[in-house]
Amino acid sequence: MSLTATATPTGPSTGTGHVAVELARLRHELALGADDPTLDFLAELGPTEVARLRRRVVDARHRRHEHRFARLAGLTRFVPVAVCARVAEAALGPLVAARTAEVMPQPDAVRLAARISPDFLAELTTYLDPARSGPLVADLPEPLLVAVGRRMLASAEHLALGGFVGVMAPRASVEVIRDAPGLAVLEVALHAEDAGALDAVVAGLPDATLLRVLAAATDAGRAADAVLLLGVLGLDTRTRLFELLTRLERETQRQVVAAVVARGDWEHVLPVLSRVGPETLRQLLTLPEIADPDVVAGLVRQTAAHAGPHPVP
Amino acid sequence: MTQGVPVPPPLVRVAERLDVPLTELAALERCDPADLEALDTAIAMAQHAEDLEVRRSMRDAVRFVPAPLRRRVAAALFPADEPAETGAGTRAGAE
Numbered sequence A: 001m002s003l004t005a006t007a008t009p010t011g012p013s014t015g016t017g018h019v020a021v022e023l024a025r026l027r028h029e030l031a032l033g034a035d036d037p038t039l040d041f042l043a044e045l046g047p048t049e050v051a052r053l054r055r056r057v058v059d060a061r062h063r064r065h066e067h068r069f070a071r072l073a074g075l076t077r078f079v080p081v082a083v084c085a086r087v088a089e090a091a092l093g094p095l096v097a098a099r100t101a102e103v104m105p106q107p108d109a110v111r112l113a114a115r116i117s118p119d120f121l122a123e124l125t126t127y128l129d130p131a132r133s134g135p136l137v138a139d140l141p142e143p144l145l146v147a148v149g150r151r152m153l154a155s156a157e158h159l160a161l162g163g164f165v166g167v168m169a170p171r172a173s174v175e176v177i178r179d180a181p182g183l184a185v186l187e188v189a190l191h192a193e194d195a196g197a198l199d200a201v202v203a204g205l206p207d208a209t210l211l212r213v214l215a216a217a218t219d220a221g222r223a224a225d226a227v228l229l230l231g232v233l234g235l236d237t238r239t240r241l242f243e244l245l246t247r248l249e250r251e252t253q254r255q256v257v258a259a260v261v262a263r264g265d266w267e268h269v270l271p272v273l274s275r276v277g278p279e280t281l282r283q284l285l286t287l288p289e290i291a292d293p294d295v296v297a298g299l300v301r302q303t304a305a306h307a308g309p310h311p312v313p
Numbered sequence B: 001m002t003q004g005v006p007v008p009p010p011l012v013r014v015a016e017r018l019d020v021p022l023t024e025l026a027a028l029e030r031c032d033p034a035d036l037e038a039l040d041t042a043i044a045m046a047q048h049a050e051d052l053e054v055r056r057s058m059r060d061a062v063r064f065v066p067a068p069l070r071r072r073v074a075a076a077l078f079p080a081d082e083p084a085e086t087g088a089g090t091r092a093g094a095e
Helices: A018-029 A037-045 A047-064 A066-076 A081-103 A106-115 A118-125 A130-139 A142-154 A158-163 A170-177 A182-190 A195-204 A207-219 A223-230 A235-245 A250-263 A266-273 A278-285 A293-307 B009-018 B022-030 B033-062 B067-077 B083-094
Strands: none
Touching: A018 A037, A018 A047, A018 A158, A037 A047, A037 B033, A047 A066, A047 B009, A047 B022, A047 B033, A066 A081, A066 A106, A066 B033, A066 B067, A081 A106, A081 A118, A081 A130, A081 B033, A106 A130, A118 A142, A142 A158, A142 A170, A158 A182, A170 A182, A170 A195, A182 A195, A182 A207, A182 A223, A195 A235, A207 A223, A207 A235, A207 A250, A223 A250, A235 A250, A235 A266, A235 A278, A250 A278, A266 A293, B009 B022, B009 B033, B033 B067
């Protein structure tokens, strides 16, 4: 995690797809600003290769002082847990405290977390590697996770928070983001690394939250980012989102559908059209973005492809 | 790794910095050396910033250790076989 994690938005503000999300994660890892162009050349590699490089960067940084953190963790066994907590907050700082927690025996780390203030835990969590700290986080009480998550949200640590979707129980993630501003929820969702867990979280969010996300995304010109998420959500959740979309202003509906058209993401939308209610379908099909002859032709081609030897999922 | 394609030196440095074989970074071979140089610098700066933070934090933590044990704790955290940190540990231990 970045040494200079700040409250600045870290998401792919231009909404250029999965590679933009991966580049944002790598920039964050290397403490580069969200608009820093240093890594832009990596976009040509594709999201999988950028994710692979980021994993190597994370592993290298975590290995670099691991032996030292292990020794520090060993020393904590001889110190009362309350003193450890005080030293962690007053002297160690969030980076070293996080890395040490990752190598501590899990029960010791859980006991220590219970003595550390949620404010410091929120800071510390931005330096945790979700892949290394999953079991530890899963052992923490849900109220503490929610308290820490809400603090991270307030500090706009959306990228770090997204990394823990799938590590925290979906119910805890829902509690953290259900009352958050729409764009904050969008950012957290974009940076979630576990698609199955994200689907469970989105499914658990109330309609009001999802309506806020759709409206905020289009207001901010980020309909493409909202559409990007459709590709990772399950069919039931996608269907619900399209039902909700028709409750919003027509301009919002048009922007979302225009983003689907621009991305050619019909494979994620076509199955939805066969499941939404008749009124929703009527509204969607009367949008000028869908009524465009070129779009209809593309739709027919994709429908034919879907209806071939493989049934529509 | 592609046979016959010269590996640009910055990519070798990136691999060394990340402690991975070059084959792990094969996808980067086609990138411009100047871009790879910038990537190497970014990784180096991030690692250096983290090194400084770790050293500072551990030095501060040693100050919390009771005086009779401080030298031993500093020696454990900053072993003599790690010259860069020995000085920091000794200074902390001497306080």
